[in-house]
Amino acid sequence: MTDELIFLGTAGGRMSVAKQLRASGGFWAVLGGTRIHVDPGPGALVHCHSRALRLDPTSLDAIVLTHKHLDHSGDVNAMIEAMTEGGTKRRGLVLAPREAYEDDPVILRYVREYAAATGVLTEGGVHQVGAVRIETPLRLKHSAETYGLRLVGPRLSVSMIACTGYFPELEAAFTGDVLLLNVVFYPRRSEAHLCLEDCERLIAAIRPRLAILTHFGMTMVRAKPWELADRVSQATGIRTVAARDHQRLDLSAAAC
Ligand SMILES: [Zn+2]
Numbered sequence: 482m483t484d485e486l487i488f489l490g491t492a493g494g495r496m497s498v499a500k501q502l503r504a505s506g507g508f509w510a511v512l513g514g515t516r517i518h519v520d521p522g523p524g525a526l527v528h529c530h531s532r533a534l535r536l537d538p539t540s541l542d543a544i545v546l547t548h549k550h551l552d553h554s555g556d557v558n559a560m561i562e563a564m565t566e567g568g569t570k571r572r573g574l575v576l577a578p579r580e581a582y583e584d585d586p587v588i589l590r591y592v593r594e595y596a597a598a599t600g601v602l603t604e605g606g607v608h609q610v611g612a613v614r615i616e617t618p619l620r621l622k623h624s625a626e627t628y629g630l631r632l633v634g635p636r637l638s639v640s641m642i643a644c645t646g647y648f649p650e651l652e653a654a655f656t657g658d659v660l661l662l663n664v665v666f667y668p669r670r671s672e673a674h675l676c677l678e679d680c681e682r683l684i685a686a687i688r689p690r691l692a693i694l695t696h697f698g699m700t701m702v703r704a705k706p707w708e709l710a711d712r713v714s715q716a717t718g719i720r721t722v723a724a725r726d727h728q729r730l731d732l733s734a735a736a737c
């Protein structure tokens with residue numbers, strides 16, 4: 482049984498997603514045989530069924546939104562319907578911040594009934610799904626209610642710092658074997674997203690076995706993320722890679 486991350490898409494931010502400079506379907510974390518789709522942005526269902534991936538949505542155990550923004554949630558209803566065989570089989574867990582369920586909800590009321598259970602993410606919250614403990618240690622600094630994730634599997638843990646500005650508490654909250662960072666901006670542009678320099682600082686402080694950059698905005702895509710990741714590896718001494726669309730990343734080397 483392989484622990485892996487599968488990237489349906491690696492785009493982040495409005496322009497990169499609107500132009501589909503990269504795909505925007507989020508990623509699957511497969512840990513100890515449990516399958517979790519995080520942030521199914523626009524196109525997630527199409528990329529699931531793509532020839533390159535051929536993923537089966539009915540094999541999912543959970544769908545998790547870090548926050549309600551469209552680049553993270555565009556296909557959440559399509560994915561819930563696919564996970565539940567068109568709503569005919571009540572199965573799977575859906576987790577999202579309260580804001581995603583309330584006024585102007587991104588998870589439609591009739592679709593959320595299809596899941597076996599829905600849950601609300603809160604700061605300090607813990608949810609168990611199959612072999613994975615999903616922790617949300619910290620609310621992030623972003624323009625919507627947003628949580629970073631720690632996915633703790635039987636062999637390794639994956640921390641994900643979703644969209645946020647930098648603040649020092651991130652460093653203690655998102656320890657783990659693998660660290661995933663949403664890096665929208667190459668040069669610093671706003672307080673709502675990490676830039677590359679913030680990511681380098683976080684990787685150097687957290688010191689995971691493997692760091693992965695994803696959720697690229699226009700400035701990151703244009704600057705060749707794989708070259709920037711090499712630079713971060715050299716500067717920090719931590720192996721850092723840039724995720725690619727349709728990439729399956731075997732995590733077994735990060736497990737021991
Ligand atoms: Zn985003």
Ligand SMILES: [Zn+2]
Nearest residue numbers: 548550623644
């Ligand atoms: Zn956002």
